[in-house]
Amino acid sequence: MSDKHAKHKSKYTADRMIPGAFEGETVTRRRFMTGTAHTAGGIAAAAFALPALGFALGPIFKSTPHHWETVGPTSQFNEDNYVPVTFTLTPGIGEAGKTTAYVRKFNPKIDTDASDKDSRYIAISSRCAHLGCPVRWVDAAERFICPCHGGVYDLLGRRVGGPPVRPLDRFYTRVEGESVQVGPRFSVNSELKRFSPRDPGEPLDGVGQYLYPSRPSAQKL
Amino acid sequence: MPKLPKLPKKLPAPPLPAALQAPPPRPSEGNGKRGPIEDAKEAGISVVDWVDERTSLSGAGRWLMFRKVPKGTNWFYTLGSATMFAFLSQAVTGVFLAMYYRPDPAGGAYESIRHVTNEVFLGQFVRGMHKWGSSVMVILVFLHMGRTFFFGAYKYPRELNWVIGVVLLILTMVMSFTGYLLPFDQRAYWATIVGVNINGTGPLIGPYLSDFLRGGGEFGATTLSRFYAIHMLLIPGLLAALIGFHLYLVAKLGTTAPPWSKAEERRELHEAEV
Numbered sequence: 001m002s003d004k005h006a007k008h009k010s011k012y013t014a015d016r017m018i019p020g021a022f023e024g025e026t027v028t029r030r031r032f033m034t035g036t037a038h039t040a041g042g043i044a045a046a047a048f049a050l051p052a053l054g055f056a057l058g059p060i061f062k063s064t065p066h067h068w069e070t071v072g073p074t075s076q077f078n079e080d081n082y083v084p085v086t087f088t089l090t091p092g093i094g095e096a097g098k099t100t101a102y103v104r105k106f107n108p109k110i111d112t113d114a115s116d117k118d119s120r121y122i123a124i125s126s127r128c129a130h131l132g133c134p135v136r137w138v139d140a141a142e143r144f145i146c147p148c149h150g151g152v153y154d155l156l157g158r159r160v161g162g163p164p165v166r167p168l169d170r171f172y173t174r175v176e177g178e179s180v181q182v183g184p185r186f187s188v189n190s191e192l193k194r195f196s197p198r199d200p201g202e203p204l205d206g207v208g209q210y211l212y213p214s215r216p217s218a219q220k221l
Numbered sequence: 222m223p224k225l226p227k228l229p230k231k232l233p234a235p236p237l238p239a240a241l242q243a244p245p246p247r248p249s250e251g252n253g254k255r256g257p258i259e260d261a262k263e264a265g266i267s268v269v270d271w272v273d274e275r276t277s278l279s280g281a282g283r284w285l286m287f288r289k290v291p292k293g294t295n296w297f298y299t300l301g302s303a304t305m306f307a308f309l310s311q312a313v314t315g316v317f318l319a320m321y322y323r324p325d326p327a328g329g330a331y332e333s334i335r336h337v338t339n340e341v342f343l344g345q346f347v348r349g350m351h352k353w354g355s356s357v358m359v360i361l362v363f364l365h366m367g368r369t370f371f372f373g374a375y376k377y378p379r380e381l382n383w384v385i386g387v388v389l390l391i392l393t394m395v396m397s398f399t400g401y402l403l404p405f406d407q408r409a410y411w412a413t414i415v416g417v418n419i420n421g422t423g424p425l426i427g428p429y430l431s432d433f434l435r436g437g438g439e440f441g442a443t444t445l446s447r448f449y450a451i452h453m454l455l456i457p458g459l460l461a462a463l464i465g466f467h468l469y470l471v472a473k474l475g476t477t478a479p480p481w482s483k484a485e486e487r488r489e490l491h492e493a494e495v
Contacts, residue, residue, distance in 0.1 A: 059436045059443070060429050090441045094327035096410060097441070131415040148415070197438070199421040199431050211424040218438035 063216050067091075068174065068181040071103060077121060077180060079107040082137045084126075087182055100126040101171055101182055102137050102144075110155060113192045121173040123182050124157045129164040132200040144168060158190065165203035166190060172221055186220040196220045284472065291478035297372070298476060300365040305464060307358035311396075312461075314351040315453060322403065324449040326442060330405035355397055362393050374477040382470045385463055392460050399452035402445060413448070414440060 013021035013028050021028070071085040082102035090097035101123045111122060124144070126134045133148035143160065144153035152161035157168035167190060172183035185197040189204035196214035198204060203212070273279045290298075321341060323333040337344040366386065369375050375383035402413040417440075421431035436443035 057433060060432045062437070064438055090439050092327070092442045096326050096405075132418045133411060133415065148411075199428055200418045201422040202428065212421075212428055213425070215428050215432055215438060217432050 059217060061216050063219060066184045066221065068176075068183045070176070070179045071101070071123075071182050073179050074175060075178075077103050077105050079105040081139070082124070084137065085123075085182070089185075100134060102126065103173070103180065103182070113156075115192065115194055119173055120175060121180050123171040123173050125169040125171060125185060127169055127200060129159070129166045129168055129187075129200050130162070135168065156192065157188075158192070165201060165208075166198075166205070167192065169197060184221055185218070194220060285468075288472060288475060290476055291482070293479045293482035294476065295479065297368045297479075300361060300368050301471070304358060304361040304365050305468075307354060307361050308460065308464065310354050311351060311358060312457060314347050314354065315457075317347055318351055319453055322449075324403070324446045326405065326445045330403065330445060334404045334406075355400060359393060359397060362390055366390065371480075372477060373480055376477075379470070379474055379477070382467060382474070385467050385470070389460065389463050389467065392456050392463070396452060396456050396460070399448045399456070402448045403452065405445065410440075413444075 010016055011026050013025045014023060018028055069087040071087050072083070077083050082104050084100055085103050086098050086100050088097050089099040103121055103123045106116065106120050106122055116122065126136070126144075128135045128146040128148065128151050130146065130149055130151045133146050135144040135146045135151065135153065137143075138145050142155060144157065145151070146162065146164070150162040151159065151164040153164070153168050154160050157170070159165075159167055167188050169185050169187050171185055174181050174183065187195045187198045187204060189195065189209070193204075195204050195209060197218040197220065198212050198214070202208065269279075318337065321333055321337045321344070323329040325333075334348070337348050339345070369383065369386065398413075398416055401416075402409045417431050417434050420434060421427045423430065432438060434444075434447065435441060436447045
């Protein structure tokens, strides 16, 4: 081993007694050709592999435009109970793109949270924060109940039982003339603080918001 | 009287010298006439010979098919082949289902499946084969895995084959998951919503993995076609390639004896007993 390091090999091919070496040549022609062939092959493979990969991964980085959907006249909603409305969340795929929200007027007695001050209507998403099944509002129990794994939420959408990890998502609302419109989704943590929409099953309390970062494809207003 | 060694009842006839033996009948001489069966045989042989002369594939075929198997090899050793035939059945029925299927989330997917099931000749049968065959394949994969585990067949030098087998198991699960959405009925839709959200609960990369699967932040227009492409192009190719490598390693390394079969006793002991 010491031999190998003791005898310093010359960087010139001519000094290393390689047949056919040129004066001042440091890379043999064989090595140069091998390198060229590998590089050319690598470029050719990258030329189709990288665009294909970008094509498949593109939607992860693409932000989806916000849109507002009219869900009904202002007279349809009241302060005391939820009215279910169905509207298109994802256009272009028919029934599969629709979702349900539970809408009521802002009620200063219940909606004491500071961040809700500006919204005149509260729209709660029916997407369960456990794994995304549709919850329904049960009048008798005054609870949102999920049929899949038994998640239970109170009037404000906060978890009171079952496996969900955070309250129900909400939608931004606004009033255009005489009708109520529902806009993009946002998620809330157990103190009803607003975050960019997360997928179900992703907690937002404590380190949750960092373990499940917000994505370019789903942003709040 | 000295005891003579016991002789067999009938002594074998001494071999005839080669010159006295009758030559075996040639195929062309049998009764002096060549029937169409002999012609067909000859044609088949010459076609195989033609290919073999140019590819030497018969050697590979013999290497693959005529292997030594250990004593005690039993029906449990057929679970791997059974899984492979389940895969082949899925591949063939899947190709024919693809002739009718339309990955259109705005109603076309469900309609095309309804059409296959209710109107196409044998459609219900072929779809049933694919639908139930997927469960059969998953069950067989697990039985095969259990056999390998309990027989200790994953040990040196077969660890790599175990690893490939685990990858094959995962790919089979991905096939089951992506195929479940394709009928696009209520069950398919909600099962996929739940499945993708389970994916999303993985910290840090989970949300991005969900976005990749859906092709966006919400279940959208490209989700179904994405699942369809993964289900019928991406994973089957990987599965077929890895099954090939799995089989190559089985042929190269051979199969293991069942754990209850004892090692052959040493030759000297046998002779000492006599």
